[in-house]
Amino acid sequence: MANRRPKPEEIVSKLRQVEVLMGQGMSRLDAIRQIGVVEQTYYRWRKGAVRRMRTSLC
Template identity: 45%
Template sequence: MTQRRRRHTPERIIRKLREGEKLLGQGSELPEVLKHLEITEATWYRWRNQYGGMKSEDAKRLKELERENARLKKMVAEQALDIDMLKELNRGNW
């Protein structure tokens, strides 16, 4: 049986991290916590590094900024292509 990959929202990740920290604080072992949260150890540490001290609002804002950054990068790339195309046309290489 293959495991289906899930996409967790930042808010859900932060909730799971908090729940995991709470369980660890109550004396549960990490493997038990990971099984309860249905994640791997690698995922746990990756999430902790990425979202460790964040609140849900911070995670939402981070995702918004990442989307905006991607949009702006795309715009810059398109402008660079337009400039290159205009330079080629100006040189008469068509």
């Protein structure tokens, strides 16, 4: 069974989950693992989110 690509809303939700877990004292790496993605995917999602925020502000 092939993995499906998450919707943008799901990505934002997972990025927020990481921030909440880090706010509760969990390390970034542990928080990333907790949401069920690999570190590389998290950083790619975060980079894309920052780009989208910048373009929406212009």
